Amino acid sequence: MKNKYFRLVTRDTTNPAMSHDGGDYSFGVTVVVLGSHQIAGRHWTSCDAFEYCRSCGTFGSCSCEHEDTYSGPVYDGSDAWELIADPGGEFYPVEGITALTKQA
Numbered sequence: 001m002k003n004k005y006f007r008l009v010t011r012d013t014t015n016p017a018m019s020h021d022g023g024d025y026s027f028g029v030t031v032v033v034l035g036s037h038q039i040a041g042r043h044w045t046s047c048d049a050f051e052y053c054r055s056c057g058t059f060g061s062c063s064c065e066h067e068d069t070y071s072g073p074v075y076d077g078s079d080a081w082e083l084i085a086d087p088g089g090e091f092y093p094v095e096g097i098t099a100l101t102k103q104a
Helices: none
Strands: 002-012 027-034 037-045 083-084
Touching: none
Parallel strands: none
Antiparallel strands: 002 027, 002 083, 027 037
């Protein structure tokens, strides 16, 4: 069984020219699903001007105290989630999951 990756856009920019440092940012999450279980995730944004917590999805100095686990939307199989190729990078395990492994 292989990991599958799904992306959910929670807010899309209305003006791509302003989507990086102009204030009209896109936001979303990417989650890792193994079988029928979500095992990890991370938040993302198009903004690159401010510090951003990929664990909980907040700007600035994060005080989430769950920096090692994912906190956000849960994959429900709906059409809102887009199946994507492995985006690489670091993911945060869902609470209770202790290790992330790719399986052939």
